[in-house]
Amino acid sequence: MKKIIASGKTIEDAVRQGLTELQVSAERVNVTVLEKPSRGLFGLIGGRAAKVELVLIPEAAQQPAVSVSAVSAASAPKADAPAPAVKDAKDGKDAILETERFIIEVARTMGLDITIARHDSRDGLVLALSGGGDLGMLIGRRGQTLDALQYLVNIVANRYSNSHLRIVLDAEDFRDRRRKTLEDLSDRLAGHVIRTRKEVVLEPMAPHERKIIHSQLQNHAKVKTFSKGDEPNRRVVITLK
The missing domain is CATH 3.30.300.20 (K homology (KH) domain)
Known part of the structure; x- marks a missing residue:
């Protein structure tokens, strides 16, 4: 009984590679998944390819199997497209x-x-x-x-x-602690702007941190905020209304 082991980036790729090597259609083989693909660290390091075993079904055994296995074949995944593995990967x-x-x-x-x-x-x-x-x-x-x-x-x-x-x-709980720090900073700087009547330009911040500053001061009676600059050096400005 002829069998080969093939590999590829996905299970489907591995099966197609094996079918090409055997030069047969999917109905002529039984497929066993030996290893599912996995991504390495940061998607770059230590990744693992999919590996499958294809066993060639003898032609003599294939003929009577057509009528006997018709019902099970209709519900089973095709050898060249193992649906459960692919579906799981996208669930x-x-x-x-x-x-x-x-x-x-x-x-x-x-x-x-x-x-x-x-x-x-x-x-x-x-x-x-x-x-x-x-x-x-x-x-x-x-x-x-x-x-x-x-x-x-x-x-x-x-x-x-x-x-x-x-x-x-x-x-x-860093996110909550950082949010509280930024909210307190916003209030202190708003007070500073009111006392000195000079705008304050904050250091560059990530978008979600700038949003915290804007939200904290959006209803302030005397100051307003806006952002200026380009990422990753975009900054929040606090100024008088």
């Missing part, structure tokens, strides 16, 4: 699982052992990180590392999902 739940695996892998490369808790928020699905070790390594100065990782996490999640997913990454 929202599996997209979150793949995203969490990615985060854990990144943390391990940094020597951190973390756990992840999920909860919904108005900004999206929050993945909250906790665990032993210095999670400050994942947060970085003023959350810059956490923001960069969140950007990568959203790329990973949406690679595995048919519908758009919005992931918010948090660690040790």
Whole structure:
């Protein structure tokens, strides 16, 4: 009984490669998935290709099987398109699982052992990180590392999902603490602008942090805010109305 092992970026690619090598149609083989594909760190390092085994069905055995297996064949996935594996890879739940695996892998490369808790928020699905070790390594100065990782996490999640997913990454309640810090800063700077009658230009901030400043002062009686500059150096300006 002839059989070969083929690989490819996806299971479908691997099956097509095997069919080409055997020079037969999908109905002439039995397919076993040996390894599902996986992405490496940051989608670049340590990725694994899909691997399948194709066993050629002898022609003599194929003829009587047509009528006997007609019902099961109609409900079974085709050998050249293993639907369950592909569907799973694009399922929202599996997209979150793949995203969490990615985060854990990144943390391990940094020597951190973390756990992840999920909860919904108005900004999206929050993945909250906790665990032993210095999670400050994942947060970085003023959350810059956490923001960069969140950007990568959203790329990973949406690679595995048919519908758009919005992931918010948090660690040790940093997001809430940072929001409170920015809100307090906004109020202090608004007072400074009123006293000195001079506008204040803040340091460059990420869009979601600028939004916190704007929201905090949008109903202020004496000052207003606007943003100026281009990313990544766009800044909030606080000035008198």
